[in-house]
Amino acid sequence: MRQGRIAALALVVASAAFGADKVVFTGSKIVDPGGEFQITPMGQKEAVVFVSRPGRFAMVLPYEERWEFSFGGPDFVRGHGGLVNVSVQILPDTWKDDATFLEEIKFSLLKNKDTNGTINARITEFAGSQLVLSIADAEVVSKDPSFKGVKQYNYFATRLAGGNRLRYHLSLVVQEGKPGIDPNSLVRNATAGFKVVPDAILH
Numbered sequence: 510m511r512q513g514r515i516a517a518l519a520l521v522v523a524s525a526a527f528g529a530d531k532v533v534f535t536g537s538k539i540v541d542p543g544g545e546f547q548i549t550p551m552g553q554k555e556a557v558v559f560v561s562r563p564g565r566f567a568m569v570l571p572y573e574e575r576w577e578f579s580f581g582g583p584d585f586v587r588g589h590g591g592l593v594n595v596s597v598q599i600l601p602d603t604w605k606d607d608a609t610f611l612e613e614i615k616f617s618l619l620k621n622k623d624t625n626g627t628i629n630a631r632i633t634e635f636a637g638s639q640l641v642l643s644i645a646d647a648e649v650v651s652k653d654p655s656f657k658g659v660k661q662y663n664y665f666a667t668r669l670a671g672g673n674r675l676r677y678h679l680s681l682v683v684q685e686g687k688p689g690i691d692p693n694s695l696v697r698n699a700t701a702g703f704k705v706v707p708d709a710i711l712h
Contacts, residue, residue: 534576546586548578560706561586564599565670568677569702571690592682592689602674607639608632610667610674614641618663626650626661638700641665647682659684662692664699670706677703 532539532548534557539548547560551569557576560567564585570576573590580586587596604610611632618630618641626649632641647659664679679699681692 530580532578534574534578536574546578548576556702557590559586559588561597562706564597564675565706566597566668566675567704567706568595568597569698570595570679571695571698593695594678594680596678598676599670600674600676602669602672604674607667607669610676611639611641611665614665614676615643618643624649628660633696635696636701638666638703640696640699642696662695664695666699666703668703668705675705 532541534548536550536554538550541547545562547558549558549560550556550572551558554572556572557570558567559570559578570588570590571593573593576588576590578586578588583598584596585599588594604613615630615632618625618627621627626645626647628644628646630641630643632639634640641664643663643665645661645663647656647661648654650656650661660683662681662683664677666677666679668675668677677699679695681690681695683689683692
């Protein structure tokens with residue numbers, strides 16, 4: 510019963526941008542007729558690869574046969590797959606470099622920890638890329654005491670693409686002591702699994 514409520518919490522976190530154009534991945538390759546995006550299963554249900562032509566990026570996500578992607582709103586794309594959420598924003602590049610952008614994210618998380626539930630936040634590096642790792646208290650995020658002990662793991666990354674800055678946010682809802690996705694495994698998704706796609710591949 511509680512596992513269902515935890516899944517519902519993940520959906521609540523993701524639902525703000527839903528309601529615009531939406532597509533659901535159910536295990537088979539999806540190619541947008543207009544050439545805007547492509548969603549492809551990788552290996553033997555090992556991962557899902559989302560490629561955006563206008564956004565000029567690709568991201569490798571944990572395999573889930575109910576990934577829902579929405580387009581429009583504050584995020585360029587937002588996805589919800591089980592207990593995992595992902596979003597990418599495309600922003601004008603007004604930051605000095607990647608490190609400055611990530612420091613700003615970390616600062617904001619810690620400054621607003623009383624309302625966003627952030628327990629800790631730090632910048633680390635994996636596979637040659639920096640990212641912000643944070644853990645939040647789901648009870649504070651949801652304002653629901655029944656989520657006591659449930660954590661939300663967050664992974665923030667950034668890339669430059671076509672003169673714009675991409676803001677990537679991957680999150681995972683975890684109930685301590687319960688089987689599920691290892692939070693440490695998503696570090697690879699947020700670094701090596703988030704790439705700018707070369708023009709030669711896009712055209």
